[in-house]
């Protein structure tokens with residue numbers, strides 16, 4: 126597919142693409158052919174993060190000319206590629222020659238792999254082209270071995286008449302199927318595309334519980350930075366992320382596998398607002414278990430740091446944040462993510478452990494005068510513990 130879709134052709138491309146005809150020039154796009162070493166390295170780095178470190182069997186569905194299959198094979202994995210287009214498959218076979226790989230012609234909805242099962246089902250830029258993705262996703266889950274994972278790279282291309290699947294929709298489709306769904310934004314990394322892009326591009330890694338651990342409950346852990354400048358606190362306005370866009374939120378993010386919460390907040394502070402914080406700059410301020418409307422519970426750690434530590438905050442992710450601003454902690458704005466607002470209110474009131482449990486149908490945004498979902502644990506406040514949020 127042409128990564129530069131931007132005209133009225135977009136709405137019809139889904140039905141119209143003749144992939145056999147595309148095969149000859151498909152690799153001319155930087156992110157397709159990976160001919161530029163910088164682009165290739167950028168994808169190789171991501172693949173290393175998404176694929177298991179142990180040698181695994183990867184099923185690359187809609188493998189096209191086999192560029193990602195080749196990266197996987199070069200990283201020591203065994204690869205089975207499947208594509209509906211014989212011309213694409215032919216090119217993939219040539220590209221993978223000499224590697225532990227086979228390329229089959231077949232439909233993504235029912236790849237011709239018999240009863241073979243895989244450690245990873247890898248699919249880049251294919252799901253958007255399928256008319257009914259949900260049953261196909263279920264089928265792909267059934268092709269995984271116990272403890273396997275889906276790695277899906279998708280996007281919404283074009284700005285005038287965009288085509289594709291927004292990240293939040295794909296995450297919603299996977300939530301009932303997977304033990305954990307992790308979304309990674311890719312638009313901000315120009316190296317992946319060979320140029321800056323402004324539309325939505327992302328990867329979703331969905332993991333499925335190993336039967337030995339399936340019965341154990343697991344939760345996503347997120348970290349938040351309370352950057353204090355005297356009586357004020359720094360907030361970031363979310364934009365273009367598919368979650369809580371337009372609302373103010375503390376700089377925050379998910380803890381990654383194998384990372385402790387303090388390292389995670391240092392990393393997030395660097396990635397989002399350009400601060401180079403040292404561990405000693407941070408103090409754990411509050412822990413909140415929170416659940417969004419209709420969502421899964423998460424553990425949120427809030428760390429405080431003083432303005433000046435780590436440098437001057439700047440908006441380093443303009444594709445996810447429209448601006449940074451300082452606000453008095455005692456008079457926070459209303460247009461905030463509700464649980465974050467509740468966390469900051471609780472922090473100001475001196476609470477350290479808080480539950481914030483939305484009911485299905487609640488708004489993600491803070492509602493002035495609305496029902497408070499915040500509950501301070503193990504602490505009694507003189508005013509009865511009503512934490513707005």
Ligand SMILES: C[S@@+](CC[C@H](N)C(=O)[O-])C[C@H]1O[C@@H](n2cnc3c(N)ncnc32)[C@H](O)[C@@H]1O
Pocket residue numbers: 126144145157186187188189190191192193207208209210213231232233234248249250251254255
């Ligand atoms: C945009 S290309 C992506 C190729 C490759 N995954 C990559 O990222 O370089 C889409 C590929 O999906 C294949 N494709 C489209 N519909 C398919 C289907 N129903 N079953 C299998 N492959 C399909 C096309 O032939 C094409 O090779």
